[in-house]
Amino acid sequence: MFLRLVADSFTRRPRRKVLTAAALSLGMAVVTAALSVSLDVGDRLASEFRSLGANLLVTPQADSLPLEIRGVDYRPVNRGAYLPEADLPKLKTIFWHNNIIAFSPTLEVPVESRTPQFSPSSAAFVKPEAHGHEVLIGAWSNHEVRLPDGGSFVTGLKQTSPWWSVAGSWFDDAKAECMVGRNFAKKNAVVIGSPVYLEGRIPGQGLALTVTGVFSSGGAEDDGVVAPLRIVQQYLQKPGQYRKLLVSALTKPEDDFARRDPKTMKSDEFERWSCSPYVSSIAYSLKEVLPGSDVRVIRRVAEGEGSILTRVRALLWVVTFAALLAAALAVGASSAASVIERRTEIGLMKALGAGSGTVGFLLAAEQLLLAFVGGGIGYSLGTILARLVGQRIFGIAPAPSLLVLVAVLALAAGVTLLGSAIPLRRASHYQPAPILRGE
């Protein structure tokens, strides 16, 4: 009988039930879309922030103090320490290897351009006087690193410094090519495709490289030249060595716990610390696989990133919460309306001897059924919506999550029950007679 009553109520006035279910599914679609996007957005935004480049800097621990002004290191070549390139594949073996998204070793040497230039006064090509104090940076452009587990990983400056804009193309790591900075190109009248001659501190020993592109970085590199690391190593007679390593890692914003000194932590605290991808704990594990290195967090990038990420996450949660609230109120209101309009029916049932409990139970069952149907439809609608939003903004759709489905169904049930509870409570005080008389 109970089931028949419920079924009857659905078939007798289908349009009204459809309307209530529609309100419910729309509301739940908002909640689903907002929840899926918010759950997913943290990781997406963190990788977005990698367009700021590296957040970790590795230098040799035994290094002497760099005498660097505007990007040119004035130390003699034989001073200072180097790190072995052979250790680099180990970066992808640390616990957080999936969070290391790019790294690039560099080796710098001060050079001067001796490219012959056309002189209008003598109508001939002349070698310019050694005038510039420029820097030649050896780096990877798009280098394939063989990993110990047999795989490979492609990385280089292209990944760690995504903001560089290049006219022409990047150099090939295996060829005697180079890219020149914007200012260097202007000063030395460099043409893409033609060679440049660079000379270091020792006269007579030079390098001839083909220019493949002119880059603009907005930093000190604009005054210099970037060439394959191997060529600079050969030139400096430091095969397989580098001096600086830029690492770009996905991190979690640091909190007070993350800033504590790992030496003062108890063992369980240390475990928790090293199992969270804080920039400081990644720095710690890098130091362990790169012996003789000094790993520093680039505070400017890491902290700016952390504070903005925290804010944006909070913002999204607030918007999600607002969506939840609005949807809950609207759904609650429409389920309340659907109970209020059934005064006559409630009166009749009570007149026929049904107790307030039975009536409430019947209505609650109906509302729950509606909630699950509406919630289910809303979830599918919301998932499609979240895909659209995710695709549009990040190019990747958030994966549908079971957690969201459970949360949405629970919310739908809770809100409809709560929305109908208030009118139901009032309905229990109804006197059947006046209602049936139509008063």
Next chain:
Amino acid sequence: MPEPPRDNGQMFWRIVRRLLGANRGRLFVILLALGAGAAITAALLNLQVDAKRRLTTEFRAFGPNVVIGPRDAVDSDGSPHFLDESMLKQLPDRNEGAPLAYAAYLYGVVDIATPPRERDQRPAKTTSVILAGFFHAPLGLSSVVPAALVDAEEKVRPSNARRCEVGQKVATILELRTGDEIGLTSGKRKDACQVYELSAVGGPEDSQVFLELPAAQALFEQPGRISLIQLRLSGPPQQIQEQVARLEQRLPGVEVRPIRQFTEGEAKIYSRISGLLTATVVTVLLLTSLCVMAAMTNVAMERRNDVGLMKAIGGATRRVLHLFLAEAALLGLAGGLIGAAAGIFLSIWLGKQVFGVAAQPRLIVYPVAVALTMIVAILGAYPLRRLASIRPASVFRGEA
């Protein structure tokens, strides 16, 4: 159709009043739905306007994003080029409603003499280090110099001794601690200062020593000279570009260089976040209004009986429709007003939660929210149009 007589107008509003007052419970419910919609609309619109502006201020955490320096860093004989200190006076005072944050640096190489120490029999030695004379404005809070430097200024009480902030790497290699005395030599000039050890910042600053600008100018014999200026321009990416162009015009003969790592990165992040925010807010608003509409439709459907009765006693379809649309509009207005008032508090609270500062209420947002709610409420009553075809008789016979 002839214009209704005057007393009919009175009748019209009386019926509307009765319709609204007929069922208090339902009135409350529908006002709740409409009010919630309006409150969310108002609060989100307010937050949306405010958040984009605040986001650009948050980017201050990345430090300076523009460098002003001489066209060529070095002369043909290798001696460095300088800027004149008077250039600082030509910078604009304000940027985006806040005082412009800038820092001026003078770089050079000094020999640091560390005195012998008896404790661990460390001999006296000299090491070459980069010394940066610096000055920054506004004092106190600053977004252009590393936070460690600002801390040093605040923490250390001014004393008679000259203070120099020593980068963490320099301090480690030279084994210097806060309070040690060191001697600085550049050419024939000598100076001495008391060490303050900075915490690590992960940049070139870690291997530099910092001194007040006038003292550094005296030490390097470069009075009134600086090597470069770093500044922070805030605002949306477009505006930063315009400001850089204006600075270039104002300061001829120097290079105004945006630090592309930050300007481009920020522009990218800004467009992503504001896109995300707009998409979420639009979605929420759209679906909130659909929810409200569904609730209104529910109410409209109940009016079948009333419509039937009115038509039976001779009400013209158009007048009956006007009656219900007026009811819907009134509901929308009331719900919108209640919601907008609640929205003020909601947006203040949301602003505090997200940015720690209450969002400034923007007055334009509230009329928009009220108008939107009214439109949604009237649209929600739209299914009533179908009621025009209702036959009174079939309603009274109880046919669905």
